[in-house]
Amino acid sequence: VNTIIxxxxxxxxxxxxxxxxxxxxxxLMPFETDxxxxxxxEALLAVAPSSTDDVARVLSVCQAAGVGVVVxxxxxxxxxxxxxxxxxxxxxxxxxxxxxxxxxxxxxTVGAGVTLEAAQRHVRADGLDLPxxxxxxxxxxxxxxxxxxxxxxxxxxxxxMAAAVAGMEVVLGDGKIVSxxxxxxxxxxxxxxxxxxxxxxxxxxxITRVRLRLIRHPTQRLVAVAGFGSLVDAARAALTLRDxxxxxxxxxxxxDAAGVxxxxxxxxxxxxxxxxxxxxxxxxxAGEDVESLLPVVSETLDAAGVTAVSVADDTSGRERLWTxxxxxxxxxxxxxLVHKFDxxxxxxxxxxxxxxxxxxxxxxxxxxxVVIYGHLADGNLHVNVLxxxxxxxxxxxxxxxxxxxxxxxISAEHGIGIAKRDLLTLVRSDDDIAAMRAVKAALDPEGLLxxxxxxxxx
Amino acid sequence: VNTIIxxxxxxxxxxxxxxxxxxxxxxLMPFETDxxxxxxxEALLAVAPSSTDDVARVLSVCQAAGVGVVVxxxxxxxxxxxxxxxxxxxxxxxxxxxxxxxxxxxxxTVGAGVTLEAAQRHVRADGLDLPxxxxxxxxxxxxxxxxxxxxxxxxxxxxxMAAAVAGMEVVLGDGKIVSxxxxxxxxxxxxxxxxxxxxxxxxxxxITRVRLRLIRHPTQRLVAVAGFGSLVDAARAALTLRDxxxxxxxxxxxxDAAGVxxxxxxxxxxxxxxxxxxxxxxxxxAGEDVESLLPVVSETLDAAGVTAVSVADDTSGRERLWTxxxxxxxxxxxxxLVHKFDxxxxxxxxxxxxxxxxxxxxxxxxxxxVVIYGHLADGNLHVNVLxxxxxxxxxxxxxxxxxxxxxxxISAEHGIGIAKRDLLTLVRSDDDIAAMRAVKAALDPEGLLxxxxxxxxx
Numbered sequence: 005v006n007t008i009i010x011x012x013x014x015x016x017x018x019x020x021x022x023x024x025x026x027x028x029x030x031x032l033m034p035f036e037t038d039x040x041x042x043x044x045x046e047a048l049l050a051v052a053p054s055s056t057d058d059v060a061r062v063l064s065v066c067q068a069a070g071v072g073v074v075v076x077x078x079x080x081x082x083x084x085x086x087x088x089x090x091x092x093x094x095x096x097x098x099x100x101x102x103x104x105x106x107x108x109x110x111x112x113t114v115g116a117g118v119t120l121e122a123a124q125r126h127v128r129a130d131g132l133d134l135p136x137x138x139x140x141x142x143x144x145x146x147x148x149x150x151x152x153x154x155x156x157x158x159x160x161x162x163x164x165m166a167a168a169v170a171g172m173e174v175v176l177g178d179g180k181i182v183s184x185x186x187x188x189x190x191x192x193x194x195x196x197x198x199x200x201x202x203x204x205x206x207x208x209x210x211i212t213r214v215r216l217r218l219i220r221h222p223t224q225r226l227v228a229v230a231g232f233g234s235l236v237d238a239a240r241a242a243l244t245l246r247d248x249x250x251x252x253x254x255x256x257x258x259x260d261a262a263g264v265x266x267x268x269x270x271x272x273x274x275x276x277x278x279x280x281x282x283x284x285x286x287x288x289x290a291g292e293d294v295e296s297l298l299p300v301v302s303e304t305l306d307a308a309g310v311t312a313v314s315v316a317d318d319t320s321g322r323e324r325l326w327t328x329x330x331x332x333x334x335x336x337x338x339x340x341l342v343h344k345f346d347x348x349x350x351x352x353x354x355x356x357x358x359x360x361x362x363x364x365x366x367x368x369x370x371x372x373x374v375v376i377y378g379h380l381a382d383g384n385l386h387v388n389v390l391x392x393x394x395x396x397x398x399x400x401x402x403x404x405x406x407x408x409x410x411x412x413x414i415s416a417e418h419g420i421g422i423a424k425r426d427l428l429t430l431v432r433s434d435d436d437i438a439a440m441r442a443v444k445a446a447l448d449p450e451g452l453l454x455x456x457x458x459x460x461x462x
Numbered sequence: 463v464n465t466i467i468x469x470x471x472x473x474x475x476x477x478x479x480x481x482x483x484x485x486x487x488x489x490l491m492p493f494e495t496d497x498x499x500x501x502x503x504e505a506l507l508a509v510a511p512s513s514t515d516d517v518a519r520v521l522s523v524c525q526a527a528g529v530g531v532v533v534x535x536x537x538x539x540x541x542x543x544x545x546x547x548x549x550x551x552x553x554x555x556x557x558x559x560x561x562x563x564x565x566x567x568x569x570x571t572v573g574a575g576v577t578l579e580a581a582q583r584h585v586r587a588d589g590l591d592l593p594x595x596x597x598x599x600x601x602x603x604x605x606x607x608x609x610x611x612x613x614x615x616x617x618x619x620x621x622x623m624a625a626a627v628a629g630m631e632v633v634l635g636d637g638k639i640v641s642x643x644x645x646x647x648x649x650x651x652x653x654x655x656x657x658x659x660x661x662x663x664x665x666x667x668x669i670t671r672v673r674l675r676l677i678r679h680p681t682q683r684l685v686a687v688a689g690f691g692s693l694v695d696a697a698r699a700a701l702t703l704r705d706x707x708x709x710x711x712x713x714x715x716x717x718d719a720a721g722v723x724x725x726x727x728x729x730x731x732x733x734x735x736x737x738x739x740x741x742x743x744x745x746x747x748a749g750e751d752v753e754s755l756l757p758v759v760s761e762t763l764d765a766a767g768v769t770a771v772s773v774a775d776d777t778s779g780r781e782r783l784w785t786x787x788x789x790x791x792x793x794x795x796x797x798x799l800v801h802k803f804d805x806x807x808x809x810x811x812x813x814x815x816x817x818x819x820x821x822x823x824x825x826x827x828x829x830x831x832v833v834i835y836g837h838l839a840d841g842n843l844h845v846n847v848l849x850x851x852x853x854x855x856x857x858x859x860x861x862x863x864x865x866x867x868x869x870x871x872i873s874a875e876h877g878i879g880i881a882k883r884d885l886l887t888l889v890r891s892d893d894d895i896a897a898m899r900a901v902k903a904a905l906d907p908e909g910l911l912x913x914x915x916x917x918x919x920x
Contacts, residue, residue: 108701108809153650164648166657167625180893188806189840190622190874192611192661193882193889194916195898199624200658203650220708243566250678251709348646351566382647416648424651431651435638439905440653446904447897458652 026050043084054098056212075206077148080140083421116147133221135162139330153203155417157255171215177448207454222290227322231281241308242380255288256381266335279312343389348416384416484508501542512556533664535606538598541879574605591679593620597788611661613875615713629673635906665912680748685780689739699766700838713746714839724793737770801847806874842874
């Protein structure tokens with residue numbers, strides 16, 4: 005291995021320059037463990053190319069050496085997709101271009117390594133905004149979000165990254181460069197390869213540039229936190245608001261009582277509502293005149309049996325209310341080991357699924373605490389199992405089975421990575437998986453890109 | 463060939479029943495020529511399976527016999543994609559199931575052979591609507607529209623079929639069945655094979671069922687036809703309306719003076735406006751209270767230099783106004799041979815492209831008449847060249863070059879089919895095309911599905 009690394013170092017340094025290569029074991033550590041601390045592996049080295057052509061050259065060198073490559077953006081993934089396993093880590097951070105905004109098309113092209121926050125700052129200067137937002141915005145990159153088809157709270161209104169991506173440039177596993185950055189609203193000239201890369205989790209190609217659709221930053225935004233006595237009531241409120249507010253509803257997120265407790269402890273916050281409520285709904289309404297929508301909101305919340313509401317229409321008030329939802333992940337992380345399960349559930353089955361989740365986990369591990377939060381109007385629940393003696397395998401089997409019974413998916417927005425590779429058969433047929441393998445072999449014939457991820461090697 | 467047909471007939475009859483097989487030469491004729499009459503070819507026979515499993519069996523028989531298969535829905539395509547070339551025609555018309563509407567998810571699953579009109583009727587009974595609409599609705603099928611990523615007038619508001627498809631069932635070229643019909647709003651469990659099939663024009667698999675996203679049928683709809691002295695003015699009006707009306711603008715279509723003249727002659731209609739206008743913009747506004755939007759509309763039209771406007775908010779009035787746009791294709795078809803070129807152009811370059819189109823065609827064929835219409839706010843222009851002595855090759859080369867010069871696409875919504883196969887290199891790199899070939903080979907390794915279409919055989 006050492007000879008390979010020495011040789012690789014020489015060849016890669018010739019492409020990116022020695023300062024953009026990391027070989028020191030200690031310096032490599034931040035790239036070898038993910039946020040959950042569940043996933044860990046060793047990197048041969050890390051390399052940070054700064055252009056699409058250099059990415060192609062890096063891949064070609066690695067291929068010639070027969071070493072695997074894993075792409076890493078902000079390392080905010082939760083399924084082990086970006087953690088190396090004796091592979092070269094291709095860092096996207098130098099792919100950081102922020103091109104000028106195309107205001108006629110309402111689009112912008114940015115480098116894959118640009119963080120969500122940097123992209124937001126860039127476009128908000130022009131009164132525009134990105135249609136996707138999520139709590140990890142300071143570290144998560146546009147490339148990583150595209151590769152995982154990230155969702156976040158605004159997906160109920162604008163869709164996931166799949167809807168936000170108007171084009172991309174990518175180096176496929178075999179070194180071919182596919183560049184589709186014209187951002188045309190309609191373009192059916194052959195297969196939509198750019199779209200195929202969305203959600204492919206770095207296993208088909210390395211995304212180097214992304215062209216994003218932008219939205220007009222809403223004139224007014226209002227956030228309300230509403231308490232409910234049951235998830236049934238909270239879900240009814242969320243879906244009715246979706247129907248009645250239409251495009252004015254930007255988010256309808258959920259946190260259970262255990263999640264709120266963890267956030268309050270960690271951030272030392274007062275209760276979000278005057279009345280203790282077991283189930284919290286966080287909604288965001290946007291438009292030219294949000295006040296005119298308040299009657300519909302309060303009517304709907306009342307009809308669903310709301311126990312208390314808190315509303316904010318100024319920036320700091322909105323952020324304060326969102327904290328009860330956005331800080332859950334971080335607060336859970338501070339607790340120690342956790343099993344994270346990102347589930348997509350048909351809308352009608354959400355309350356039943358949540359109740360059965362508690363029962364199923366109690367059977368596997370009676371000492372565990374379950375925290376559920378997520379994007380209610382999308383059917384997207386993040387199940388978190390905290391336990392002093394966590395058995396990942398048994399928990400994930402139990403939850404995977406439950407999801408499949410309800411015709412849900414084992415991944416809504418976190419992806420498959422390594423974590424859920426073996427659960428894929430619960431929601432995809434053998435034919436389906438065989439077809440995915442064929443696509444993988446077509447675009448990455450050597451199989452050196454993101455190997456072991458999404459699809460188990462045969 | 464005859465022995466093959468006799469043998470195929472026997473084997474296919476065993477699958478679908480003899481009445482669902484067409485072998486008679488005269489009976490085959492409707493399936494051998496398309497709407498434009500430019501594309502024509504012979505069918506070995508036509509077969510109409512009624513289930514996904516039967517489609518898989520039909521493909522398997524054809525594969526064993528080594529004969530090519532072309533899928534045909536309503537035969538309303540314009541690029542020769544569904545016309546046979548000594549192939550078996552797989553008719554989707556018996557894939558006609560209309561499943562009950564899932565009102566919680568606002569989705570419905572229908573058979574690929576269901577016409578757009580039948581699907582619209584089905585969902586409108588529940589106060590819902592499809593997010594895609596087009597003039598060929600009585601014949602165009604949901605399967606065909608999905609396979610070609612059809613757009614239509616509403617795409618400015620709801621996107622193309624790519625955005626409307628929530629899932630599908632498909633038999634891949636190699637007989638594998640991929641079924642993704644759960645309609646989850648978020649589902650990132652492996653590659654999005656369903657989405658890859660959208661726009662693949664029947665070359666990767668046979669779409670058998672499609673799950674569609676539905677919209678709430680708007681309470682009120684208003685149509686306005688506005689006249690302008692130049693395309694520059696009309697385009698400015700369309701884009702400003704898009705920005706100012708946001709989700710309330712459902713359509714912003716365009717017809718030039720030549721197009722209006724053809725419609726008026728064919729349908730014996732009065733002029734659409736009191737003042738003769740060279741450039742017609744047809745807009746549709748929808749919402750709960752469209753009257754409140756009228757000031758914005760008239761302000762914007764005035765600022766863009768409108769010459770005359772006609773407005774209708776009742777069903778028959780709206781249809782009457784839409785006729786000036788929707789009957790253009792049919793009126794052109796009645797003129798005889800025509801070269802149809804569906805172009806996607808960056809929004810800022812539309813007027814220039816249109817002007818240069820007239821010049822380029824005049825150089826190639828001074829006797830030709832050019833008719834331009836399309837979806838202005840999407841950058842989607844349908845260029846039609848009518849001439850007594852049409853040279854398709856020279857016209858398409860000229861228009862293809864022009865599109866490429868403006869960083870547009872040679873297909874916005876009609877697809878590549880046979881018509882534009884040789885123009886693909888104008889807008890896709892060699893690497894890109896090679897990657898498409900690899901995907902094709904992965905999912906249809908025998909290469910018997912829709913061969914010669916989209917990608918020229920090597």
